[in-house]
Structures are given as C-alpha cells and as structure tokens.
Amino acid sequence: MTFEILAQAVINGLLMGFVFALVAVGLSLILGVAQIINFAHGEFLMLGMYTAFWMWALFGLDPLVSLPISIGVLALLGVCVYKLITKRILDAPRLTQIFATFGLSIFLRSLAQFLWTPNSRMIQNSWVGDLRVALGGVYIGAPQLVAAAGAILAFGVIHWLVEKTEVGRAMMATAEDRDAAALMGINTEQMYTLAWAVGSACVGLAGGLLTTFYSVEPNIGLVFGTTASVVIALGGFGSIKGAFAAGIIVGLIQVVGGFLIGPAFKFAVVLTVYLVVVAVRPQGLLGKY
Amino acid sequence: MALLEVTNLTKRFGGLVANDDVTMSVNEGEIVGLIGPNGAGKTTLFNSIAGVYNPEQGKILFRGEDITRYNPEQACQAGIARTFQIVRVFKGMTVLDNVMVGSYLRSQSDADARERALEVLKFTGLYPKKDYLASALTIADKKRLEMARALATRPTLLMLDEAMAGLNPTECQAAVDCIRAISREGITILMVEHVMEVIMPISDRIVVLNSGKKIAEGEPKAVSADPEVIKAYLGGKYVARS
Amino acid sequence: MLPVAAAVIALAYPKVFSLPYPQHVGVLICMNALMAVAWNITGGYTGQVALGNTVFFGIGAYTSSLLLRDFGVNPWIGMLAGTILSMIAAVVLGYTTFRLRGYYFTIACIAMAEIVSAIVVNTRRLGGAVGVTIPIRDASLLNFQFHGTNKAPYYYTILTFLAVALFVVYRVERSKLGYYFRAIREDEDGARALGVNPARYKLIAFMLSALFTSVAGTFYAQYVMFIDPASVLAQPVSVSMCLMAVLGGLGTLWGPVLGAMALIGISEATRVTLGGTGQAVDLMIYGLLVIVFAVFQPTGLMGMLGKLKARKE
Ligand SMILES: Nc1ncnc2c1ncn2[C@@H]1O[C@H](COP(=O)(O)OP(=O)(O)OP(=O)(O)O)[C@@H](O)[C@H]1O
Ligand SMILES: [Mg+2]
Numbered sequence: 001m002t003f004e005i006l007a008q009a010v011i012n013g014l015l016m017g018f019v020f021a022l023v024a025v026g027l028s029l030i031l032g033v034a035q036i037i038n039f040a041h042g043e044f045l046m047l048g049m050y051t052a053f054w055m056w057a058l059f060g061l062d063p064l065v066s067l068p069i070s071i072g073v074l075a076l077l078g079v080c081v082y083k084l085i086t087k088r089i090l091d092a093p094r095l096t097q098i099f100a101t102f103g104l105s106i107f108l109r110s111l112a113q114f115l116w117t118p119n120s121r122m123i124q125n126s127w128v129g130d131l132r133v134a135l136g137g138v139y140i141g142a143p144q145l146v147a148a149a150g151a152i153l154a155f156g157v158i159h160w161l162v163e164k165t166e167v168g169r170a171m172m173a174t175a176e177d178r179d180a181a182a183l184m185g186i187n188t189e190q191m192y193t194l195a196w197a198v199g200s201a202c203v204g205l206a207g208g209l210l211t212t213f214y215s216v217e218p219n220i221g222l223v224f225g226t227t228a229s230v231v232i233a234l235g236g237f238g239s240i241k242g243a244f245a246a247g248i249i250v251g252l253i254q255v256v257g258g259f260l261i262g263p264a265f266k267f268a269v270v271l272t273v274y275l276v277v278v279a280v281r282p283q284g285l286l287g288k289y
Numbered sequence: 290m291a292l293l294e295v296t297n298l299t300k301r302f303g304g305l306v307a308n309d310d311v312t313m314s315v316n317e318g319e320i321v322g323l324i325g326p327n328g329a330g331k332t333t334l335f336n337s338i339a340g341v342y343n344p345e346q347g348k349i350l351f352r353g354e355d356i357t358r359y360n361p362e363q364a365c366q367a368g369i370a371r372t373f374q375i376v377r378v379f380k381g382m383t384v385l386d387n388v389m390v391g392s393y394l395r396s397q398s399d400a401d402a403r404e405r406a407l408e409v410l411k412f413t414g415l416y417p418k419k420d421y422l423a424s425a426l427t428i429a430d431k432k433r434l435e436m437a438r439a440l441a442t443r444p445t446l447l448m449l450d451e452a453m454a455g456l457n458p459t460e461c462q463a464a465v466d467c468i469r470a471i472s473r474e475g476i477t478i479l480m481v482e483h484v485m486e487v488i489m490p491i492s493d494r495i496v497v498l499n500s501g502k503k504i505a506e507g508e509p510k511a512v513s514a515d516p517e518v519i520k521a522y523l524g525g526k527y528v529a530r531s
Numbered sequence: 532m533l534p535v536a537a538a539v540i541a542l543a544y545p546k547v548f549s550l551p552y553p554q555h556v557g558v559l560i561c562m563n564a565l566m567a568v569a570w571n572i573t574g575g576y577t578g579q580v581a582l583g584n585t586v587f588f589g590i591g592a593y594t595s596s597l598l599l600r601d602f603g604v605n606p607w608i609g610m611l612a613g614t615i616l617s618m619i620a621a622v623v624l625g626y627t628t629f630r631l632r633g634y635y636f637t638i639a640c641i642a643m644a645e646i647v648s649a650i651v652v653n654t655r656r657l658g659g660a661v662g663v664t665i666p667i668r669d670a671s672l673l674n675f676q677f678h679g680t681n682k683a684p685y686y687y688t689i690l691t692f693l694a695v696a697l698f699v700v701y702r703v704e705r706s707k708l709g710y711y712f713r714a715i716r717e718d719e720d721g722a723r724a725l726g727v728n729p730a731r732y733k734l735i736a737f738m739l740s741a742l743f744t745s746v747a748g749t750f751y752a753q754y755v756m757f758i759d760p761a762s763v764l765a766q767p768v769s770v771s772m773c774l775m776a777v778l779g780g781l782g783t784l785w786g787p788v789l790g791a792m793a794l795i796g797i798s799e800a801t802r803v804t805l806g807g808t809g810q811a812v813d814l815m816i817y818g819l820l821v822i823v824f825a826v827f828q829p830t831g832l833m834g835m836l837g838k839l840k841a842r843k844e
Contacts (some may be wrong), residue, residue: 016834058813072728088826094633096829099777102770103821110814218811226641233638247650268649271642278639282630339724365726373724379717390714393707394726402707442725 002139009259015144017251019206021244022151023224024231025158025201026277028243030078032174033195036086036097040105042225044200046112048074048207049216056123056211063126063211064146070208075207077118078200079193087192105221112218120217128212143213150209155244156204161198162240171195175238223267230274236287246285290353292317292477293338293446298347300333307333308344309501315446320468320478322492323507324434324485326521329498331481335450338479339371340364356372370444372435374451374481380424387423387434391441399485406441413437413467429460433467440471447471447478453487461473465491489513499519541690543747545683554682554759560795561689562747567775567787568696569743575775575782576709577736578716582769583640586624586647587741593651596663596758606675610749617745619665621737629730632719639841641766648764659840662759664754675753685754686729692750696743701784705827712736713782744772778824789832794820 027041038044051073055066063070085104089096123129162168173181174191177221182188214220231250235242250270257273258266278284291314300308307330315321323331336342338349340361349357351367359367370391379387388406396402410416413433418426423434432452439447449468453461465487472478482488488495488509495512497505499521505512512518545554566588573581579645595609604612628639652660668674677684703709711732714722719729752758762768771794779790799800801813828835 031634085822085826089829092825092829095574095578095777095781096825098580098637099829100822100825101773102774103818103825105818106767106770106814107818107822110811110818113811114815226645226766229634229638230642233635237634262653264653265649268646271646271649274642275639275646278631278635279627281630282635284635296591341720361723362726362728365724369722377718377721377724379714379721381717384714386710386713390710390722390727391725393710396707399706432559438725 006256006259007138011138011140011256012144013252013255014248015140015148015251017248018148018151018208019247020224020227020231020251021247022154022202022206024228024235024247025155025208026199027228027238028199028232028235028240029158029195029202029236032238032240033171033179034082034086034192035090037101037232038081038086038104038199039101039225039229040081040108040221041203041221041228042221043105043108043112044077044214044221045203045207045210045224046076046114046218046221047108048260049206049211049220050112050116050207051204052208052211053121053123055218056126057121063123063208064128066284067205067208067210071204074204074207075197075201078196078198081200082193082196087195087199090192096123098252105225106137109221111216117220120215121128122215123211125213141213143209146212147209150205154205158198158202158240162250167194197273227267227270230271232284234277234284236276236284239284239286242284292352293479294348294350294394295334295338295425296348296350298337298344298349300330300337300342300344301438302314306501308498309335311339311347311498311501311503313496313503313506315477315479317477318475319493320473320480320491322424322488322495323481323498324488324495325498328500330501331345331495331498332450333501334498335371335448335479335481338364339369339448365442365444368443369448370439370442370446371448371484372432372439372450372452376428376431376435378423378426378434378438380422382423382433383419384421384423384426385410385419388415388437388441391438394442405443409437413440413468415464429456429464433454433464435469436467438477444476446479449478449482451481451483453482453484458501485513493503538694541556545686549612549681549683551680551682554686556795556799557793558682558686558689558800560791561686562750562754563771563775563795564788564791564829565689565693565696565747565750566744566772567779567791568693568700569740569747570744570772571776571781571783572700572712573733573736575776575786576704576712576716577733578713579733579736580637580773581640581737581740582766583624583642583644584740584744584772585764585766585769586620587744587753588748588768588772589647589651590617590620591745591750592752592758593663593748593765594750595655595743595749596665597657599729600663600666606674606749606753607673610675610746613749614742615744617741617748617755618738621741622734625730625734625737636723641769644764644766644769648760651764652760658759660760662757663752666755666759667756674747678754688752689750692743692746694762697784697788699739699743704784708732716782729830774821778821778831780831781832783833786831786833793832798832817838 023045027064031037048070051070052066052153055061055069056063085100089100128142128146133140163171170186171191174188176284194202231246232243235246254266254270255268261269293315295311295313298308298311311334323333337344340359340363356364385406388409389402392405394404410419413436415433415437449489453464479495492509494507496503497512497518504521505515505518544557548554551671570584573579591613594613595606598607624643630635631639651657668676670676670678698707711727712726715729715732722729775790775794776787778793779788798813798817801816805812
C-alpha cells in the first residue's frame with residue numbers, strides 16, 4: 001500500500017520533473033548564449049499557458065493542437081524582449097540586467113492581471129484531460145505523460161540542434177566567447193536572437209502542455225520561475241544537459257520530499273537540497289564555473 | 290636567510306604541470322627578474338606565492354614564516370603585494386580611492402590612510418590624476434595605479450606581473466624609473482617581464498622558467514649566455530639585439 | 532545645505548499635510564526608504580545582489596509581534612530581540628553563501644527567503660498562512676502604538692530610524708568599511724590582493740543591512756497591526772527593496788531615499804487616479820518604469836541629477 005503510494009509519488013515527480021526540465025533548458029539556453037538570467041522566464045511560461053487557454057476558450061482549439069501557436073507566440077515574445085530590452089544592456093552590470101528582467105516580470109504579471117483578472121482558469125475536457133493509464137496499482141495521468149514526452153522530445157531536438165548542427169556550434173562558440181566568435185565570422189547578433197527565440201519557445205511548449213492538467217493565473221510564474229532558476233543553478237550555469245538532469249531531480253525531490261515531509265514543504269525541500277549542493281559544489285552539479 | 294624561499298614547488302591544473310619542482314629564492318633588497326616563454330608558468334608561480342593557488346607540493350617561506358597555505362589576503366597582510374598581468378583596478382572608483390583601499394591595510398585612522406595614499410600617489414606620479422575614475426586611465430596609468438595600490442599596503446616584497454607589457458618606449462622608461470625608485474626605498478622586487486631590454490639591465494638576478502621547470506638562475510649576463518636558455522626562450526632574438 | 536533643506540522639509544511635512552492620507556504616504560516612503568537604504572549596503576556598496584532581505588524584515592516583524600502577543604513583551608524590546616536574531620540570521624546566511632558568486636549567490640538568497648516563508652506558512656505557532664494580529668495597547672511612545680487618524684507620531688518614529696540609518700551609512704561611506712565594501716564590489720580578487728578579507732566584510736555588510744531591515748519589520752508590524760507571509764515574506768517584497776535602491780542610484784547615500792519617493796509616489800498616484808487595486812495598473816506602470824530606467828538610465832535618479840548638474844556647469 002505505502003509502496004504503491006511512494007511509487008505513485010515517484011512517477012508523478014518524474015513526469016513533473018520533465019516539465020521543469022524543459023522550462024529550465026529554455027532559461028539555461030538564454031543564460032548560456034546571451035549571458036543573462038531572464039527573471040521573467042516564469043511569466044513567459046504564464047503567457048504560454050494563457051495563449052493555450054485562450055486558443056481553447058475562444059476558438060475551441062485543444063492545447064495540443066494549439067502548441068505551434070503557443071510556441072510561435074513565445075518565440076516572438078523572446079525576440080521582441082531581446083531586441084527591445086536586453087540587447088541594450090548586454091554589457092551593463094549584472095544588477096542592471098537583473099533589474100530589467102524583474103521589471104519585465106512585474107509588468108507581465110500585472111498586465112495579465114489587468115487583462116484577464118487574478119482568477120485562476122482551467123481548460124475543461126481537453127483530449128487527454130481525463131485519460132489515465134493503470135500500471136498495477138499506479139496510475140499515470142495521460143496529460144502528464146504527454147507533457148513529459150513533449151519535454152523529452154523538445155530536449156532531444158535542442159540537444160541535436162546545439163551539438164550536431166552548424167548553427168548550434170556557432171551558438172556555443174558565441175556562448176564561450178562573444179568577441180572571439182565574432183572574429184571567426186559568426187553573426188553573434190543572430191545567435192543571441194536565436195537563443196532568445198528558442199529559449200522562450202521552450203516555455204511556449206511547456207505552457208501549452210501544462211494547461212492540459214494545470215490551471216493558469218497571473219502569479220503562476222513566480223513559483224515556476226524561481227524553480228527554473230534554482231534548477232539551472234543546481235545543474236550548473238551554462239550546461240543544458242545539467243539543466244535537464246537537474247529539472248528531473250527537482251521534480252522527484254519535490255514530490256517525494258513532499259510525500260515524506262508534507263506537501264506544504266515540497267518547495268522548501270527542493271530549495272534546501274539546492275543550498276546543500278551549492279554549499280559543497282558552488283558551481284552546481286555539472287557547471288564548469 | 291633569504292626573504293622569500295620557494296622549495297620544490299609543484300602546481301598542477303588537471304594533467305598540466307604548470308610549475309614543476311621549482312626552487313628559487315629572493316634576497317632582501319634585490320630586484321629579481323622572472324622570465325620564460327608564454328605559458329612557462331610565471332604567473333602561476335606568482336599566484337602560488339601570493340596565496341591564490343594552493344600548490345600540490347613544496348614549501349614557500351617568507352621571512353622564515355611558512356606561507357604555503359596562506360590565502361591572498363593573508364599573503365598581503367604578511368607583506369607580499371602584487372600586481373596583475375591583466376589589470377584589475379577598481380574601475381568605478383577614483384584613483385585616490387583605489388589607493389586608499391591599499392593604504393587602509395596598515396593605517397590606524399582615516400586621516401592616516403589618506404596621507405599615505407597621497408604620498409604614494411606623489412611618489413608614483415599619479416597625483417595630478419587622483420580624482421580621475423580608474424576606468425578613464427590609459428593602460429600605462431592603470432598599471433601604474435596597480436603598483437601604487439600595492440605600494441600603499443607597505444609591502445616588504447612587491448611582485449610585478451608584466452608591468453610593462455603594452456607600454457610604449459617612453460611609458461616603459463618611466464615605469465623602469467619608478468621601479469628603481471621603489472627599490473631604493475628598500476622594497477624587494479620580484480618581476481615578470483617579457484621585454485628583455487628592460488629586465489636584463491634592471492635585475493640583480495634572473496630566474497628562467499620553461500614548461501614549468503626552472504632551467505637557469507643567476508646574473509643577467511650569465512643567464513643570457515646560457516645555451517639552454519637561448520635554446521628554450523631567447524633564441525637568436527635577444528642575443529642578436531644586445 | 533541640501534541635507535538641511537531635506538531635513539526641514541521632512542520635519543515640517545506632517546504639519547503641512549495634516550490629513551491622514553498624505554501622512555500615511557509619508558510613513559510609507561520613510562519605511563520603504565529605510566528598507567532600500569539597508570538593501571543598498573549589501574547590494575549597492577558591496578555589490579552582493581541579495582534578494583532575500585525579507586528574511587530580516589520578517590524576523591523583525593514576527594519577533595516583536597509574537598513576543599507581544601504571546602508574552603506581552605514591549606515592542607521596543609521585541610524590536611531589539613528582532614535585530615539580534617536578524618543579525619544572527621545574517622551570519623548564518625553569509626556563511627552558507629559567501630563562497631557563491633554572481634547569480635549563484637542571488638538564487639541562494641531567494642531560496643533562503645522562500646524556505647523561511649514556507650516554514651512560517653506551515654507553522655501554526657507562527658500564525659501560519661493566516662498571519663498574526665498585533666494586540667492593541669494604550670497609545671503611547673512606550674507602547675510603540677499610536678491610534679487615531681493622526682499618523683504624525685508614526686511618521687516621526689520612522690523618520691528617526693531613517694535618519695539614523697542614513698547617518699550610519701554616511702559614516703561608513705567615508706571609513707575603511709566603505710572603501711573595502713566598494714573594493715569587493717569592483718573586484719573581489721583585486722581586493723583580496725590588497726589584504727581585504729571579503730568574507731568578513733560581506734558579513735559585516737549583511738549584518739548592518741539585516742539590522743535596519745529588521746527595524747523596518749518591527750515598525751511595519753506596529754504600524755499596520757497585522758502581518759502575514761504574503762505581505763512580509765513574499766518575494767516581491769524583497770524585489771521592491773532592491774528596485775528602489777537601483778532606481779534611486781546604487782551605492783549612493785540618497786539614492787534609495789529618492790527611489791522610495793519615486794516608486795511610492797508613482798504607485799500611490801496611479802492607485803488613486805486609476806482606482807481599485809485589483810486592476811494592477813499601478814504595478815504595470817511600475818514595471819515599465821523599472822525597465823525604462825534599466826535600459827536608459829542605469830545609474831538611477833542620482834545619476835540623472837548628476838548629469839543635470841554637470842550640464843548647468
Ligand atoms: N587557472 C588555470 N587553469 C588551468 N590551466 C591554467 C590556469 N592558469 C594557467 N594555466 C596553464 O598553466 C600554464 C602556465 O600558465 P601561466 O599563466 O603561469 O604562464 P605564464 O608563464 O605566465 O605565461 P604568459 O607569459 O603568457 O603570461 C599554461 O599552460 C596555462 O594554460
Ligand atoms: Mg603570465
């Protein structure tokens with residue numbers, strides 16, 4: 001009995017972990033290439049979720065169908081934010097950058113509240129909404145399963161893009177040393193734009209997938225954003241693989257820790273683990289630093 | 290007993306041996322030049338002495354005190370001041386404020402610190418620029434500011450890492466004069482330099498590193514005539530020009 | 532000359548504006564300025580972007596409130612206890628995080644603050660998510676409570692705290708501490724080479740910051756008479772302390788005060804003119820303003836004043 005509950009917790013944690021991982025990979029990509037932590041990343045996710053919600057509410061599109069739209073909208077948002085804001089402060093002190101993205105997060109959060117009220121909203125009867133798979137005494141929700149699969153797929157694509165393609169190599173060269181990359185003839189401006197587009201598209205996808213089983217409200221980004229920054233720090237800044245692995249770990253710790261200590265403490269457990277890790281390894285799990 | 294004694298020092302970075310069993314010493318009042326080709330391990334040796342790195346093996350004695358495991362601030366407090374190969378001035382602070390940070394180390398009061406800082410600025414010729422932001426200085430002045438800042442801590446040993454790299458001949462000459470003046474004040478100097486014309490005449494002794502190992506040590510003349518040194522580093526270049 | 536004028540205006544303010552609302556705004560500005568001045572010690576002078584100052588604000592607010600509610604301890608003594616606890620917390624926070632640099636440090640601070648918040652939310656003894664109502668005592672300075680519509684006593688109390696904090700920062704700026712703080716901000720390794728022990732001085736900066744933030748926490752509790760995790764321990768509270776300091780001008784004496792005046796002024800003005808809080812228009816403008824400043828005026832209001840002055844000359 002307890003074993004089954006624990007197994008259930010592990011499965012849930014794992015599946016949620018993949019979603020965290022996807023969100024974190026997007027943040028990590030932007031940090032790695034464009035050298036800035038987007039503290040509005042959680043709010044980007046919130047907008048991704050709202051995009052999926054409104055596609056459903058206004059046009060009856062299932063979130064799985066509107067995924068390309070969520071991805072596109074967010075990629076566009078990422079490019080706009082880069083061109084309008086962060087591009088101008090690339091060489092500014094870190095605090096200025098933090099300041100700007102905090103301002104952005106406050107703006108987006110209150111904009112959502114202004115436009116769509118603070119109420120939380122949920123998509124009813126999406127295709128995968130009520131389905132679940134039984135495995136012995138353990139149930140796996142179809143929405144979570146689909147979300148995890150989508151996250152894994154997306155990570156595969158990004159990993160392939162970064163490791164195997166010409167563009168990816170150019171992007172990593174830019175991440176390594178912007179000036180050297182520019183000397184090698186890489187269009188670093190394009191690489192920054194691309195990183196913002198792909199990094200933001202990740203949360204477009206994650207947002208779309210989340211809406212099948214998660215309600216959306218203007219403040220949803222706070223927890224997800226904080227979690228994502230903890231995840232990339234845990235994985236080690238600049239490591240996309242580290243971010244993905246750490247995302248899964250965080251998902252597991254959250255649910256299992258919540259199960260063992262109490263659900264109210266699940267977030268605190270994650271943060272404590274993070275603090276213990278960086279106390280021992282200040283550069284995170286896979287970071288070079 | 291020498292002021293600084295480095296014995297059998299080894300420092301590795303992963304598989305790379307940056308300093309390999311280096312033994313050398315610096316006597317009180319001397320100017321010692323540390324030379325060697327790029328990547329020879331000169332900066333690494335500086336960093337081990339200044340407490341930035343913990344060497345894997347070996348011992349560093351300063352005034353008879355074992356400072357091998359010291360951290361940078363302890364090394365400085367013990368009387369070792371250094372400049373950096375890539376300048377690290379406090380860009381957002383004025384020249385005077387940069388030097389104040391150094392002079393607070395051994396000052397009893399704010400007034401004391403200020404007096405000491407102004408004194409050092411006059412000594413190094415930076416006084417007219419004391420209210421400039423450090424970021425507004427030329428590279429030559431930045432290097433000089435690092436020197437001034439280090440001097441303000443009232444060191445026994447001053448370590449200069451390529452204090453003349455990137456300077457034009459006039460600036461170079463000014464720096465040489467400054468270093469000679471520092472030496473006359475009784476401060477011992479250990480300096481890394483690439484410009485041979487500069488380091489040979491100014492040094493009392495030369496230590497040569499190559500691929501992490503010490504390959505020669507002695508008076509400038511003897512060292513520049515050493516076949517191994519010529520082979521490793523100087524090539525025909527220095528010999529031909531001198 | 533300027534500080535004298537500022538002092539005169541600050542002292543006369545509640546006499547000139549005797550209605551409760553402007554006095555309330557005055558209290559808000561001073562309280563937020565105090566928090567921003569405190570944040571500026573670590574974030575501005577020492578360059579450590581600590582986004583967890585709610586820990587100290589919370590300790591200040593909760594310590595005095597719980598001591599008063601459960602043991603009848605005078606809030607002034609509670610405030611003292613809070614500052615001591617906060618400074619201890621600063622040491623703990625400092626020791627666990629001072630090895631971390633840059634974003635790692637910032638995120639560790641956020642994590643600490645969230646952990647503290649989670650603990651309070653889930654501990655009934657501490658009021659849980661519901662919060663703590665501060666028991667009413669007779670109105671007097673000794674009881675740190677002033678009832679009625681005249682907010683002037685609260686105003687003068689917080690103004691005094693702010694003045695003390697500004698004086699301390701003014702002295703620190705011109706002493707060894709101030710020089711070492713700025714050296715650490717500019718280049719930690721460079722500072723170490725000059726004999727500065729960064730861990731030690733970061734810790735001192737934290738403790739100073741914790742002290743003033745904690746005092747602001749106790750004041751907040753005594754002023755609002757109610758505290759809960761959402762108003763005292765939430766991440767946006769930490770962020771706003773930082774934003775005011777940055778907006779005003781980092782690492783400057785008066786910057787945080789200007790920042791608090793500007794942000795509180797704007798948010799109150801939009802609230803009053805655009806109505807109801809649920810609409811969040813005030814926050815939208817605030818967010819936009821922060822972005823605009825980060826992009827176009829990163830040195831804050833102080834930098835802007837400096838430029839104006841230079842142009843005149
Ligand atoms: N922090 C480090 N991590 C890894 N390798 C390092 C590090 N610092 C130096 N090295 C390596 O150790 C070797 C010695 O470097 P060092 O900087 O001491 O040489 P140097 O003699 O000062 O050269 P240069 O004349 O170019 O300044 C080089 O191969 C360098 O790449
Ligand atoms: Mg070197």
